[in-house]
Amino acid sequence: ETGVTQSPTHLIKTRGQQVTLRCSSQSGHNTVSWYQQALGQGPQFIFQYYREEENGRGNFPPRFSGLQFPNYSSELNVNALELDDSALYLCASSLKGGGQETQYFGPGTRLLVL
Amino acid sequence: AQSVTQLGSHVSVSEGALVLLRCNYSSSVPPYLFWYVQYPNQGLQLLLKYTSAATLVKGINGFEAEFKKSETSFHLTKPSAHMSDAAEYFCAVKPGGGADGLTFGKGTHLIIQP
Numbered sequence: 001e002t003g004v005t006q007s008p009t010h011l012i013k014t015r016g017q018q019v020t021l022r023c024s025s026q027s028g029h030n031t032v033s034w035y036q037q038a039l040g041q042g043p044q045f046i047f048q049y050y051r052e053e054e055n056g057r058g059n060f061p062p063r064f065s066g067l068q069f070p071n072y073s074s075e076l077n078v079n080a081l082e083l084d085d086s087a088l089y090l091c092a093s094s095l096k097g098g099g100q101e102t103q104y105f106g107p108g109t110r111l112l113v114l
Numbered sequence: 115a116q117s118v119t120q121l122g123s124h125v126s127v128s129e130g131a132l133v134l135l136r137c138n139y140s141s142s143v144p145p146y147l148f149w150y151v152q153y154p155n156q157g158l159q160l161l162l163k164y165t166s167a168a169t170l171v172k173g174i175n176g177f178e179a180e181f182k183k184s185e186t187s188f189h190l191t192k193p194s195a196h197m198s199d200a201a202e203y204f205c206a207v208k209p210g211g212g213a214d215g216l217t218f219g220k221g222t223h224l225i226i227q228p
Contacts, residue, residue, distance in 0.1 A: 033215045042204050043158070045215030056214045090157055102148070103216060105158040
């Protein structure tokens with residue numbers, strides 16, 4: 001069974017640029033959630049994708065957007081990068097059903113915005 | 115809305131001593147509760163979860179947690195600490211049946227002294 005994978009592992013961007021992060025869900029999972037973890041903080045929920053549509057969103061501006069593909073993999077796009085976007089971005093996959101689905105996390109992508 | 119409070123950003127115990135990490139939650143509906151562990155430069159690994167079955171939940175690596183509705187708590191314990199337990203621990207809540215993502219506490223850094 002393949003776990004959640006994310007790419008790239010590290011990324012350095014300049015303020016104002018755009019970035020795309022990628023996530024492959026665990027085998028058998030159909031839902032992907034994205035989180036932002038600033039240094040020394042707990043992860044914060046960005047949004048969730050199910051059946052290729054956004055299925056819930058946290059308190060993040062529209063410049064954070066995403067996609068889910070038919071194979072359940074997902075992308076997180078961030079436009080007009082700001083210094084405060086520097087963080088570890090975590091992807092989690094789960095199998096939707098009954099509300100108690102457990103989220104399994106990937107290793108994350110560490111983004112540094114200069 | 116839901117929230118999680120983890121008491122103590124740092125907890126230090128001696129090897130072989132009891133580990134107790136505290137988590138209190140608030141949720142407008144019956145919650146699902148999770149503990150995750152994060153080792154340096156890694157993603158989150160699920161330790162255990164409460165999904166309204168048994169109130170005492172056993173997880174991996176000898177950890178367990180007890181759901182106490184009257185105290186709105188879900189404290190994590192381990193009878194005997196090992197050096198390998200040194201890591202960051204996060205408590206998370208998800209409202210039952212909701213499409214939202216997990217809400218995490220700020221984390222507790224567990225230090226094991228030899």
